């Protein structure tokens with residue numbers, strides 16, 4: 001897919017996991033940023049885990065669908081959370097479907113390595129009971145260098161299917177039952193409230209049974225995605241901020 005017109009883009013920070021790539025149009029205005037990080041801290045990941053356990057306890061298959069996945073930090077965080085907390089049941093959540101409108105960032109997400117800094121390693125160890133080596137291999141010692149190259153273990157890599165997609169055109173592919181849809185920290189990049197509401201209505205009509213959507217703090221900065229979701233008839237989960245269900 002071609003995103004046009006892209007005149008410039010840059011990686012301000014070479015860390016994969018703290019990606020801060022900016023994509024601008026011809027006149028220099030920002031179209032969007034790929035900013036992301038492992039276990040981005042605007043979501044309470046431990047409560048999310050409890051929420052998923054309860055909501056999908058009777059489901060044989062759960063669809064974790066992550067649009068605006070950027071470089072993969074978000075779906076990989078989700079995959080680690082599931083693997084650590086669901087024992088043998090983890091298979092019913094895999095593969096996670098991860099999509100982004102940006103073909104450059106999806107190429108990067110599909111690669112088999114990540115560059116991590118010490119903070120990424122600390123965060124991942126925190127959520128995986130110091131089990132980072134179950135997911136990543138560190139081929140060389142990295143003492144004294146800023147970023148540490150890590151290879152994604154093949155079994156873990158297979159747990160996420162990446163592809164390029166614009167959510168506005170791809171809604172019909174969202175599974176309608178037992179779906180947890182991530183579209184986080186991206187709503188301000190849509191044109192205006194009318195485009196946002198059109199998308200919310202499409203997503204809502206796609207949802208049938210036991211579905212929810214997860215947004216981020218950035219989505220309520222300057223624009224109020226929260227109010228738009230409520231206006232469309234969704235309700236915020238009583239258990240967890242930033243998660244909305246059919247009312």
Ligand SMILES: C[S@@+](CC[C@H](N)C(=O)[O-])C[C@H]1O[C@@H](n2cnc3c(N)ncnc32)[C@H](O)[C@@H]1O
Pocket residue numbers: 032033034035036037040067068069070071074099100101102105165166167168183184185186189216
């Ligand atoms: C700031 S990043 C958010 C990454 C991640 N969701 C997080 O919260 O850390 C926003 C991403 O949304 C993607 N994006 C923008 N518009 C999109 C659309 N219409 N459909 C799918 N992805 C989109 C951009 O390419 C970018 O990677």
